[in-house]
Amino acid sequence: MIRRAASEEIVDLAGLTRELHALRDEAVAAARSAASTSELEELEVTLLGKKGRLTVVLRGIGALPAEDRPRVGAIANEVQAAMRAAFADGAATLRARELGERLGAEAVDVTTPARPVRRGTLHPVVETANRIAAIFGQFGFQVYEGPEVEDDTTNFRMLNIPPDHPARDLWDTLYVDVPDHLLRTHTSPGQIRVMQSARPPIRALLPGRCFRYEAVDASHASEFFQVEGLMIDQGTTLGDLKGLLDQFAQAMYGAGRRTRFRPGYYPFTEPSVAFDVECLVCGGSGCPACSRTGWMTILGAGMVHPVVLQYGGIDPERYQGFAFGMGVERIANLRYGVGDLRLYMENDLRFLEQFR
Amino acid sequence: MRVPLSWLRDYVDVDLTPEQLAERLTLLGMEVKGLERWGAEWHNVVVGELLAVEPHPRADRLSLTRVTVGEGEPLEIVCGATNIAAGQRVPVALPGAVLPGGRRIERTEKMGVVSNGMLCSGDELRLTADADGILILSDTAQVGTALVELHGDVVLDVDVKPNRGDALSLIGLAREVAAATGARVRWPDTDPVERGRSVADRLAVRVEAPDLCSRFVARWVSGVRVAPSPDRVQMRLLAAGVRPVSNVVDASNYVMVELGKPIHTFDAAAIHPGVDGRPTIVVRRAASGEPLETLDHVHRTLDPDTLVIADPVAALGIAGIIGGASSEVGEATTDVVVESAVFDPVAIRRTGQRYGLRSEASLRFEKGQEVRLARIGADRTARLIAEWAGGTVAPGRVDTNPSEPDRSTVTFRPARVNRLLGTELSTDEQRALLSRLGLESESAEPDDRVTVALEPQPLVVRTGADEAVTALVPTWRGDIAIEADVAEEIARVRGYDVVPSILPHTPMPGWRPLPLEVRDAIRDTLAGAGLSEVVTHALVSPRLLDGFALRQPVPSVGGEDQPGGQGIEVTNPLSRDHSVLRQGLLGSLAEVIGTNRRHGREDVAIFEVGKGYAREGDETCEWWRLGIALTGPAESAAWNQAERHWDVDDAKGIVELLCQRLGYATPRYAADPDEPILHPGRSLRATATDPTGEVQLASVVGELHPDVIERWELRTDRVVVAELALAGLAGGQMQDVRSSPPPRHPPVERDLAVVVAEDREAASVADVIGESGGDLLRSASLFDIYRGAPLAGDEKSLAHRLVFAADRTLTEDEVDEAVARIARALRERLGARLRT
Missing domain, CATH: 3.30.930.10 (Bira Bifunctional Protein; Domain 2)
Structure with missing residues (x-):
């Protein structure tokens, strides 16, 4: 029995199947030959869209006898799947080709110089002072700071350097027009200030700027930086100082450096020591850098003088401790191989920018 | 301090190489800053013997000499000096020699005669101060020997710390060497041979400022002949860094280097007599404005804080710092007054600073003087003057304060020394180490006290249950006064390598913010x-x-x-x-x-x-x-x-x-x-x-x-x-951020072009937007500034992007309302209009 579809076309099973297969073949061919993604998308809409030709053909199914419909339905599903697959393949192929073209077109000369990302540099003296603080920080030392315009009493008298004492010759002093004040010649007055503000146990580190009446040359500066260390408790000994300084030398200059204590002199320590590290240049065999001694003195230290403890309000019969002081530039010189102190305050960027 | 080793050996035996000695002294706290080979500059200078000295055929002032230097033919050398004679041994700079200062000696022709080198003066070799005559060497000098073997030396530059004025002397350093090596110190002979009228008959001394001059010792040497010192003395002084002047002055400088005692010498004839007719020395403060010509021939005007050595008429010198020109010992001097005094260290230091005069003498006075050296220094100087300049030492001394203090004591607890050093030295070992420095000791008595500190208040404690030792301190070691001083002496004589390297095991301080x-x-x-x-x-x-x-x-x-x-x-x-x-x-x-x-x-x-x-x-x-x-x-x-x-x-x-x-x-x-x-x-x-x-x-x-x-x-x-x-630069902490979760509802953006007068600041527009925007406004950012048509010439348009958001989805109406509010505020407060 024959029925007419809405389109008034005569629909039969074979014809419908043929039409579907033709549509499939057309789609496969078109998907292969499309020149661009946009052309392919257009074709897909024409063939597979809501109002596309496949839809039109499928409307004929309703006109088929009921027993034929499942067969045609199955064929239609196959055809639709095949067409979608063809378009998907075509789209993938086209995208790969188009991407390839784009990437090819976008190629640049990758060997050209970079667009610089600027980072500034941190000053080697400040960085070295911070490094010293970090090393001793691992042993519980805490940073304190004191004034740079210091009073004569704290800078000298309380450090066991009375007025008109010959030891004052060790510090060529810059005086200021404020009565009884001067520019601190060392960070040691910080010892007094720490003792006046904290009770033992004390482990303090005092970095800061110092001043001397000193003609400037490669190894002398009128302004420079020091780091002072102070540790006070009941059983703090010279041996503790040696142990800590050994650790410091390893941390700053590498493992296995030989070190030594020898007697030194500071009015504010008793006993006083000089701390030497095996020459970093010759390794101890003797060279001009170490005046052929094989040793480089990196800091001065000693057990805090009882007079200083008393001025700090600490009972020297009950407590004892050590103090050390080092010139930051000297430590930095050895660390970075700098031979002229003046470089640090000249601020020539060609020098500073090496410290990236 | 410059230390010629050959001179140091007068006072102590040294069985070490110079390098070893330098190391030992450094490890003892007497840091050797330099080691100079004295004479290393004499290249190709040898001992020669003059075979003949004849007039130069063409030049009256020159001599033609024949010199043997041992091997080879004798050399003909032209010489301008007049102090030479056949048979003498002299330093010969051979062709190719280089003298101090880089002077090269070559074979040259002098007035038609070839000179095969040069005979050297002491000055040319920097051995003595004599620039006129050839340096005449000892008859026993081996001909042909390099001069450096004969007179070369090693000079150590020792950095003596300010607390060790006693070591600013060869005798002091000899004591340090002895402490390190166990050798014995040899004192020089100090007693002069005395003859004639006593010094008390010849000289009066009056100290009018005993607060500044605690002791004044004077000696008198008469009948001297002032001349250059023996070459050997000049060589020593030069090596020690002191310029030779004359035998009398050199004697005082020699004693300063040897004993660390500054000495001054006066021409006795220049000291005016007092009322009793004796030349009289007055030690007093200067009058304000008092004039003085000092030895450096500077005319100075003195201030009343200055201590002077004077006679009844005028100042003769600034005490402890520099002498005066009027009483300077010179060639005409026959009688010499030797001054050996103890001055107040602070006064000397201040005076030196005020006048800008710091001398080797004042540096030593500043550090304090051992009292007995006033006597010993005067004796030794008088003895050396008599030895080198002839003359007779008058018997006795004028001594304004002959009492000499006994040795002080210091009591210490060996356990406390170990506690400071971190060591475990036995009491016996500590005492043995101290004895090497001349500190004899014994167990402390029950009522002995330990001085822990002297300032600001003396802290003196009982020895308590601890074992304690009392040591006698040598008179020259005024720096040893408290227990900690003893600890340092023990450590340095033992060697600082005795200090162990350990890590602290004492309590940690509590947390403290890092100010950096x-x-x-x-x-x-x-x-x-x-x-x-x-x-x-x-x-x-x-x-x-x-x-x-x-x-x-x-x-x-x-x-x-x-x-x-x-x-x-x-x-x-x-x-x-x-x-x-x-x-x-x-x-x-x-x-x-x-x-x-x-x-x-x-x-x-x-x-x-x-x-x-x-x-x-x-x-x-x-x-x-x-x-x-x-x-x-x-x-x-x-x-x-x-x-x-x-x-x-x-x-x-x-x-x-x-x-x-x-x-x-x-x-x-x-x-x-x-x-x-x-x-x-x-x-x-x-x-x-x-x-x-x-x-x-x-x-x-x-x-x-x-x-x-x-x-x-x-x-x-x-x-x-x-x-x-x-705020944090001076020592602040970083603050933690208060966080909030990211918004879940999308924001709404609106652009607003605000037309304002040209002189209106962008910040004022932003302020009005911010203040009128309400709770929903999250941000407003200026993204464009436009000037030009259709705006008036004095107008500009500031385009802002406004972002609105809330914890819910916003409606168009409420955003519109907020924008309208902003626009109204801009109009009312800034006279702005919106550009659409």
Whole structure:
């Protein structure tokens, strides 16, 4: 029995199947030959869209006898799947080709110089002072700071350097027009200030700027930086100082450096020591850098003088401790191989920018 | 102190090489700074014997000599000196020799005769001070020997610390050597042979200032013949760094080097007599304005704080520092007065400083003198004068205070010494070590006390249950007074290698904030932003201080000292360039820009964290600042980018970056046309607050005024600077961020073009938007500024992007309402209209 579809076309099973297969073949061919993604998308809409030709053909199914419909339905599903697959393949192929073209077109000369990302540099003296603080920080030392315009009493008298004492010759002093004040010649007055503000146990580190009446040359500066260390408790000994300084030398200059204590002199320590590290240049065999001694003195230290403890309000019969002081530039010189102190305050960027 | 080893060996045996000795002394605390080979400069100078001395055939003043140097034919050498005769041994510089100072000796022709070298004077060899005659060597000198083998020496340069005035002498250093090696110290013979009338008959001494002169010892040597010292003495003095003068003066200098006792000698004939007819020495303070010609032939005017050695008529010298010209020992001198005194160390030091005169003598007086040396030094000097200059030493001394103090004692607890050093030295070992320094000791008596400290209050404790030892301190070791001093002596004689290397096991202090935290966060942020850190001088020139002074200094925040007081000046500056303490960082940074521009550097982007300083009356103030300076390209021209120069917006961006890093609100900007050093149209103040509304950042930002750039020759056209006060710089902590979850509802954006008068500041528009925007407004950002048609000539359009959001989806109506409110506020408060 024959029925007419809405389109008034005569629909039969074979014809419908043929039409579907033709549509499939057309789609496969078109998907292969499309020149661009946009052309392919257009074709897909024409063939597979809501109002596309496949839809039109499928409307004929309703006109088929009921027993034929499942067969045609199955064929239609196959055809639709095949067409979608063809378009998907075509789209993938086209995208790969188009991407390839784009990437090819976008190629640049990758060997050209970079667009610089600027980072500034941190000053080697400040960085070295911070490094010293970090090393001793691992042993519980805490940073304190004191004034740079210091009073004569704290800078000298309380450090066991009375007025008109010959030891004052060790510090060529810059005086200021404020009565009884001067520019601190060392960070040691910080010892007094720490003792006046904290009770033992004390482990303090005092970095800061110092001043001397000193003609400037490669190894002398009128302004420079020091780091002072102070540790006070009941059983703090010279041996503790040696142990800590050994650790410091390893941390700053590498493992296995030989070190030594020898007697030194500071009015504010008793006993006083000089701390030497095996020459970093010759390794101890003797060279001009170490005046052929094989040793480089990196800091001065000693057990805090009882007079200083008393001025700090600490009972020297009950407590004892050590103090050390080092010139930051000297430590930095050895660390970075700098031979002229003046470089640090000249601020020539060609020098500073090496410290990236 | 220069120590010729051959001379040191007079007082102690040394079985070590010079290098070993130097090391031992250094490890003993007598640091050897240098080791000089005395005579190393004499290349090719040998001992020769004069075979013949004849007149030069063509020159009256020259002699023609024949000299043998051992091997080979005798040499003919022309010589100008007159003190030579056949049979003498003399130093011969052979052709090719190099003398001190680099003088080369070659075979030369002198008035037609070939001279095969040169006979040397002591001065040419820097061995003696004699430049006229040839140095005549000992008859026993082996002909042909290199001179350096005969008279070469090793001179140690020992850095004697200020507390060890006793070691500013060969005898003192000999004691140190003995302590290190166990050798014995040999004292020189000091007693003179005395004859004739006693010194008391010949001389009177009156000390009118006993507070400044505790002892004055005088000796008298008559009948001297003043002449150069024996060569051997001159050689020693020169090696020790003392210029030989004459046998009398050299004797006093010799004793100073040998015993550490400064001695002065007077021509006795120049000392006026007192009422009793005897030459009389008066030790007194100078009269105000009293004149004195000192030995250096400077006419000085004395002040009344000056102690003088005088006679009844006039001052003869400044005590302990320098003698006077009138009583100087000279060739005509026959009788010599030897002065050996003890002066107040502080007075000597002050006087030396006041007159700018520091001598070898005054340096020793300043460190204090062992009292008995006044006597011994006078004796030894008199003995040496008689030995070298002939003459007779008058019996006895004039001595104003012959009492000599006994040895003091010091009591110490060996356990306490170990506790200081971290050692475990037995009591016996500690005592044995001390005995090597001449400290004899015994177990302390029950009532002996231990001196722990002398200042500010004496701290003297009972020995208690601890074992204690009392030691007798040699008179020359006045520096050993407390227990800790003993510990140092024990350690240094034993060797500091006895100190173990251990790590502390005592309690840790409680937590304390790290004051560098904010400073370092700022430094790191700025370095990350492309700026390099500099460190400049805190001492600057007055010109720089004034030239970069801000009319209105940046106020301190966070309770720091405020700037604005008086400047602090150095009273003894090294140079005017570094004579005042700075009050800001801008001048120093400008100088760094100038320095780098002069080196041809285009871009300079720098910062410094440093202090400003001032005084309020007698109080000093210090405050921390961050300074920034930018010039040249922020981005350099390259094949892939155009050049862009640093500008004020960059500086503001840096300020905002810091605000973000430190958790502050976006800063508020206000124009500041009134700073003379800044561009009036491109300068501002930026202020930022923390979440509680507290001001945490105050700053001035701007371009340097073109006049300033020119005046300071910065060699650039624009410099952007900023100086900031930041709350944490002086020692603050980083604050933790208060976080909130990201919004779940999408924001709504609206663009608003606000037309305002040209002179209206962008910040005022932003303020009105912010204040009228209501709760929903999250942000408003200026994204475009437009001028031109269809706007009027004095108008501009500021296009803002407004972002609205809430914890729900916003309706169009409520956003419209908010925008309308903003528009109304802009119209009403700023006369603005919207451009649509």
